[in-house]
Amino acid sequence: MSAAAAQRLTEIKKRYPHPHSAVMSALYLAQEELGVIDQRGIQWVSEQLEMAPVHVQEVATFYTMYYKQPVGAYHFQVCRTLSCALRGSKHLTEHLKKRFHIKPNEVSADGKWSYEEVECLGSCGTAPMCEINDTYFENLTPEKLEAIIQRIEKEKPELRLSTLTDSLGDGLQGQPKSEVR
Amino acid sequence: MGNHRQILLKNIDHPDQHTVAGYESRGGYSVIKKAMGLDPLAVLEEVKKSGLRGRGGAGFGTGQKWSFIPRNSGKPIYIVQNADESGPGTFKDRLLLERDPHLVIEGQLICAWAVQSNFSVIYIRGEYGYPYIRIQRAIDEAYAKGYLGENIFGSGFTHHMIVHRGAGAYICGEETALLNSLEGKKGQPRLKPPYYPAAIGLYDCPTVVNNTETLAACVAILENGGEWYAAIGTEKSTGTKLISASGHINKPGIYEIEMGYPLLQFIEEECGGIWKGRNLKGVMPGGSSFPILRADELAGVNIDYESLSKAGSHVGSGGFMVMDDHTDMVEAALNVAHFYAHESCGQCTPCREGGHWIEKIFGRISKGGGLPGDVQLVESICGQVAGHTICAFGEALAWPAQSFIRKFPEEFRGRISEAREGRVISRESMNADVGGSH
Ligand SMILES: Cc1cc2nc3c(=O)[nH]c(=O)nc-3n(C[C@H](O)[C@H](O)[C@H](O)COP(=O)(O)O)c2cc1C
Ligand code: SF4
Ligand code: FES
Numbered sequence: 001m002s003a004a005a006a007q008r009l010t011e012i013k014k015r016y017p018h019p020h021s022a023v024m025s026a027l028y029l030a031q032e033e034l035g036v037i038d039q040r041g042i043q044w045v046s047e048q049l050e051m052a053p054v055h056v057q058e059v060a061t062f063y064t065m066y067y068k069q070p071v072g073a074y075h076f077q078v079c080r081t082l083s084c085a086l087r088g089s090k091h092l093t094e095h096l097k098k099r100f101h102i103k104p105n106e107v108s109a110d111g112k113w114s115y116e117e118v119e120c121l122g123s124c125g126t127a128p129m130c131e132i133n134d135t136y137f138e139n140l141t142p143e144k145l146e147a148i149i150q151r152i153e154k155e156k157p158e159l160r161l162s163t164l165t166d167s168l169g170d171g172l173q174g175q176p177k178s179e180v181r
Numbered sequence: 182m183g184n185h186r187q188i189l190l191k192n193i194d195h196p197d198q199h200t201v202a203g204y205e206s207r208g209g210y211s212v213i214k215k216a217m218g219l220d221p222l223a224v225l226e227e228v229k230k231s232g233l234r235g236r237g238g239a240g241f242g243t244g245q246k247w248s249f250i251p252r253n254s255g256k257p258i259y260i261v262q263n264a265d266e267s268g269p270g271t272f273k274d275r276l277l278l279e280r281d282p283h284l285v286i287e288g289q290l291i292c293a294w295a296v297q298s299n300f301s302v303i304y305i306r307g308e309y310g311y312p313y314i315r316i317q318r319a320i321d322e323a324y325a326k327g328y329l330g331e332n333i334f335g336s337g338f339t340h341h342m343i344v345h346r347g348a349g350a351y352i353c354g355e356e357t358a359l360l361n362s363l364e365g366k367k368g369q370p371r372l373k374p375p376y377y378p379a380a381i382g383l384y385d386c387p388t389v390v391n392n393t394e395t396l397a398a399c400v401a402i403l404e405n406g407g408e409w410y411a412a413i414g415t416e417k418s419t420g421t422k423l424i425s426a427s428g429h430i431n432k433p434g435i436y437e438i439e440m441g442y443p444l445l446q447f448i449e450e451e452c453g454g455i456w457k458g459r460n461l462k463g464v465m466p467g468g469s470s471f472p473i474l475r476a477d478e479l480a481g482v483n484i485d486y487e488s489l490s491k492a493g494s495h496v497g498s499g500g501f502m503v504m505d506d507h508t509d510m511v512e513a514a515l516n517v518a519h520f521y522a523h524e525s526c527g528q529c530t531p532c533r534e535g536g537h538w539i540e541k542i543f544g545r546i547s548k549g550g551g552l553p554g555d556v557q558l559v560e561s562i563c564g565q566v567a568g569h570t571i572c573a574f575g576e577a578l579a580w581p582a583q584s585f586i587r588k589f590p591e592e593f594r595g596r597i598s599e600a601r602e603g604r605v606i607s608r609e610s611m612n613a614d615v616g617g618s619h
Contacts, residue, residue: 015343016343017257017300017383017384018364018365018384020364020365021345021363021364021365022365023365024345024346024347024348024362024365025345025346027348028346028348049365051365058367059365059366059367062350062367062368062369063307063347063348063349063350063368064348064349064350065307065308065348065349066348080516080519081269081469081516081520082269082270082428082465082469082502082513082516082517082520083269083270083427083428083502085512085513085516086427086428086429086502086504086508086513087428087429118349119267119269119351119520119523119524120267120268120269120270120271120351120520121308122266122267122271122272122274122275122306122308122309123272123275124269124270124271124272124425124427124428124433124500124502125272125425125426125427125433125434125435126433127427127433131308134310135310135311136310136311161310161313161314164310164311164314
C-alpha cells in the first residue's frame, strides 16, 4: 500500500470522534489499490487503525462491496429486485452471460469483464438498471446495454467513483438522473 | 392531476440547485439563519406542531424523537442522517441528495440547532456514488460559506458535518445497525431496549437518527411554521410525502403528493395508469417491507398512515411498487423472499433460518415442486419470525410473504395442485414480460 493511501487515511481518521469509524473508508482505500480485499488489505487496515485483524476481517466480509475475489476491470451489477424484475432485468443478465461467456462472479479470460446480480440499487423508477463499476446505467434494454459495452470497448472509461464527474452528462460518464414526476 | 403543493421538490428542476449559489438564490440558508435567532426549544416546538412523522419507514413523530434527547447528560449529542436508502422500491432520498443537497444540509442544521449538536454524519449507501459526490461537494461549499464549521452566523455555535459511505448491506438502514456500522463494527442491529439511539446512540452518546426526507422537510416547517405544515394532509399524516413509483406503470418516477391523496387516483393520474393498457393486480404501497394490497381492496384507500394501516399495509418509505394483471404472484413473492433471505444479518435464528426457508418453499412452488402443506407452512414460519427477532427486519420479512399467500392463495394452491396432478404448465416467468421501457 502506498504512502499516499496512508496519508489519506490519516486525514479521514481525524474527521471522526473515534478512529475505528474509518475502517470502512480504509477498506475502500485498500480495495482501490489492490483491486480486492485479501490478507494484504486486512493487515494494512489493521495496522493503520490499530484494530485486531480478525475485527477488520469481520467488517470486510459483512459488506458486499468489498470484493474478496477479484472482479473484472468492468464489473456489471444488474439489479434483480422486484421493480427491476417486473421490467425485465433478467434479459440484461442473460445478455451478459451470452456476451461474455461467463457465469455470475466469474471473470473473463482477458480480465476485462465480470457480472453479478445484486439487490435493489435505489433506481427502481428507471428500471431495469445496471451499475458498472461505480456508475449507474438506467432504463436499459439488452440493446442499450450492448451499445454501452461497445462504447466501453472503444473509449475505455474508468467508471469509478474517483473518475465520476459532477456534470449531468449523457455519456458514459454516469447517467445521474433519477426521474422526477 | 392532483394539485399538490410542492414543498420538497419545488426547486428540484433548477439546473443549478445543487450549487450553493443556486440554492442561496432561491432563499437557501435563510431559514437556518432565522431559526438560529430562536431558542432551540422553540425550533423543536415548531417541528412538534408540524406533526411531521419520520419518512424512513416507521413514521415516528420527529419532534417527539428530538425531545427525547437529554440536554444535560454531559455527553456530546450526535445527529445521523439515514441516507442508506436500500429498501426495494425506494429511490427518493437519492433525488434530494443529487439535486438539492443543500436542502438536506439545511434541514440537518435545523435539527442540530434544535438539539444543540456539534457533529453530524450523513450515512449514505455505498452504491450511491454520484449522490455521494454531490452531497460531499455541497458540504465543502457550505463550509467555505461559513454555514458549517465554527461560529455559524457569528452565533458562537459550531457544527461539523461529514459523509460516511456504506458498503452494501441493506440492514445498515436499520438505525442501530447503522450506528454499529458507523462505529467500525459489523452492521448488526442492537437490542432495543436498552439501545434506543436517543439515549444510547453513536459511541453510547445521545443520537438523533432521521431519514433524509424527514430532515429536508424541516426547512419548510421552520420557514412557514409548524401549523402551516400541519394544515396540509390529514390529521395524523401531515404534510407532503415523496412517493417513489415503480413497476408496471406508464410514468415511473418520484412524485410529491399531499398526504391523504386517493391511491387509485395517484396510479391513474400521476403514474399515467397501468402500462400496456392492462389492469392493476396489486400494489406494495410502502416498499417491499409491508404487505401487498390487491386491486379490489383499493377503493377508497388514501395514501396516508391512517388509511393505509386500515387497509392492512403502511406508508412505509413510500416505495410504491405496482404490478399488472400479467404478474405471476408466485414469482413476485419469490423475488421478495430472496431479497430478505439474502439480506438478513444472521443474528437471530428465526430471521436467518426463516428467510431461507420461505425462499426455498416459494422456489419449489414456482418450479412445480410445491407440496400440499406449503401454504400453511409459510404461514407458520411467518408467525414464528414476526415478533421474535431483535429488529423489525423480522416483520419486514414475514409480513410481505404472508400477504402474498393470503391475498393470492389460489395462485399458490393452483400451482401446487397442478404439479401434484402432473399438469405442470410451463409459464413465462414474470421476467419475460418486458417492453415498456424500450
Ligand atoms: C430492516 C430495516 C431497514 C431500514 N432501512 C432504512 C433506510 O434505508 N432508510 C431509512 O431512513 N430508514 C430505514 N429504516 C428505519 C430506521 O431504522 C429508522 O427508523 C429511521 O431512519 C428513522 O428516521 P425517521 O424517523 O426520519 O424515519 C429501516 C428499518 C429497518 C427495520
Ligand atoms: S431480525 Fe434479522 S436482520 Fe434483524 S437483527 Fe435479527 S437476524 Fe439481524
Ligand atoms: S428494484 Fe432495481 S433498482 Fe430498485
